[in-house]
Amino acid sequence: MVPERLSAKNLLRESGLDEDDSALQAPLAGAVDEAVWMDVIQKMDEVYSQLIDDEVELEKKNAELEQSQQFVFSVISAMSDVLVVCDAQGRIEQTNAALNDLVGRDEDALRGTPFVDLLADADSVQRVRQVLAQTRAQRSGQVLELQLRDAGAASVPVDANCTPRIDHNGRHVGTVLVGRPTAELKRAYQELRSAHDALKRAQQQLIHSEKMASLGRLVAGVAHELNNPISFVLGNVHALDRYTQRLSSYLAAVHAHEPPAQLEAMRRKLRIDHMLADLPSLIEGTMEGAQRTTDIVNGLKRFSAMDPDARASVDLIEVVERAIHWIRKGVTTAFELHWDERVPCHVTGSGGQLQQVMMNLLQNALDAVAATQCTPVLHVSITRRDGHAVFTLRDNGAGIAHAHLTRIFDPFFTTKPVGQGTGLGLSISYGIVEQHGGTLSAQNSEQGGAEFVVELPLAQEAPPAS
Numbered sequence: 001m002v003p004e005r006l007s008a009k010n011l012l013r014e015s016g017l018d019e020d021d022s023a024l025q026a027p028l029a030g031a032v033d034e035a036v037w038m039d040v041i042q043k044m045d046e047v048y049s050q051l052i053d054d055e056v057e058l059e060k061k062n063a064e065l066e067q068s069q070q071f072v073f074s075v076i077s078a079m080s081d082v083l084v085v086c087d088a089q090g091r092i093e094q095t096n097a098a099l100n101d102l103v104g105r106d107e108d109a110l111r112g113t114p115f116v117d118l119l120a121d122a123d124s125v126q127r128v129r130q131v132l133a134q135t136r137a138q139r140s141g142q143v144l145e146l147q148l149r150d151a152g153a154a155s156v157p158v159d160a161n162c163t164p165r166i167d168h169n170g171r172h173v174g175t176v177l178v179g180r181p182t183a184e185l186k187r188a189y190q191e192l193r194s195a196h197d198a199l200k201r202a203q204q205q206l207i208h209s210e211k212m213a214s215l216g217r218l219v220a221g222v223a224h225e226l227n228n229p230i231s232f233v234l235g236n237v238h239a240l241d242r243y244t245q246r247l248s249s250y251l252a253a254v255h256a257h258e259p260p261a262q263l264e265a266m267r268r269k270l271r272i273d274h275m276l277a278d279l280p281s282l283i284e285g286t287m288e289g290a291q292r293t294t295d296i297v298n299g300l301k302r303f304s305a306m307d308p309d310a311r312a313s314v315d316l317i318e319v320v321e322r323a324i325h326w327i328r329k330g331v332t333t334a335f336e337l338h339w340d341e342r343v344p345c346h347v348t349g350s351g352g353q354l355q356q357v358m359m360n361l362l363q364n365a366l367d368a369v370a371a372t373q374c375t376p377v378l379h380v381s382i383t384r385r386d387g388h389a390v391f392t393l394r395d396n397g398a399g400i401a402h403a404h405l406t407r408i409f410d411p412f413f414t415t416k417p418v419g420q421g422t423g424l425g426l427s428i429s430y431g432i433v434e435q436h437g438g439t440l441s442a443q444n445s446e447q448g449g450a451e452f453v454v455e456l457p458l459a460q461e462a463p464p465a466s
Helices: 008-014 034-078 097-103 122-132 182-217 219-255 260-270 272-304 316-330 351-370 425-435
Strands: 082-087 092-095 142-149 155-166 172-181 312-315 336-342 346-349 377-385 388-394 439-444 450-457
Touching: 082 097, 082 155, 097 142, 122 142, 155 182, 219 260, 219 272, 260 272, 312 316, 312 351, 316 351, 316 377, 316 388, 346 351, 346 450, 351 377, 351 388, 351 425, 351 450, 425 439
Parallel strands: 336 377
Antiparallel strands: 082 092, 082 172, 142 155, 155 172, 312 346, 377 388, 388 450, 439 450
């Protein structure tokens, strides 16, 4: 409550005199002049006013200081990390609720006790004393591994950051220790690692599932592809079986010491000479058919194998041609394919995964053009640029909608009707290329249609032999 300000009139009234009193009008012998009294009273009035203003400002500052203290106290109380403030001798001046809960003692009980009394082993005590003894400690502080004694007298590992307290004169007046029990960090790390491993397993399963889906689309083509060499081998084996029966009959006659004339007639009847001349070509054809079958099966095995960590030098042209071959076998509609440029390039990676990328891109291009009711025309090229192999695929479709350009590689994003696409093909391809240290991008070509570009680092070429 601010007291009422006293003026000159109030002072006269309090003294029992009136402003118009004749006694004041008469000059007093030996008294000071009235103007001097008025000046004194005015000065007193000014001083009193200043005191009132200072008191109001002081109350305002006190309110702000109390609010700041409440804010700092609320922040310290809300900290999940343990906090200890020590003086220069290592005695506790302040703690927070996290430390109090950990050691089972309140702040009043801890205040003034040495901090080393809270430590559970001699090594921790020695580390803390070394830090407290450093009067020229760095502002950034030091990180110590300490063992605190909890409320049950058990040892709790804590990673503590010890920072010096410096006053306004630059003197070392104490230490602030902020730490977090490492058990929480280890538990959080284990949970993060488990989640990461689960995510990696899910990613590999998605890649394998998409690969199997692509492989399923090729079953009809593979069956046709295998039918030719297997039929060729089967026909040759039947011919060899007939030849074997003829040879057996002729050899039986030879071992029976039949007359030469009869053997010669038998030789002409069984066409032994023709059969002997035909055997090399039959055997060669059979081996060729078997080898073709082996190559087809091995190609399928390479494509379907889960080999995320296998890395070798891969001929990119061979990978693309193999992908084109299987796509042709797996689709029912014909399409035109033009090689605009094909520079030999070798990259380091997994041949099966890269083939999956190429097949996904080719299949995606064919599906995009099929929606326009046009005959698909694909343009592919392989070039070199800045130490990278660059594969480009362009189609004659309607292109990519501007709103879809930023989402085309998102998982499960697809423009196909429900049940006709998983939305994982391009997303998985993007991830595979990224794992190989490359980039996969999409844009609308100036010639029309969509254009996909794969850039992969070239493999390190072996130095020429001296």
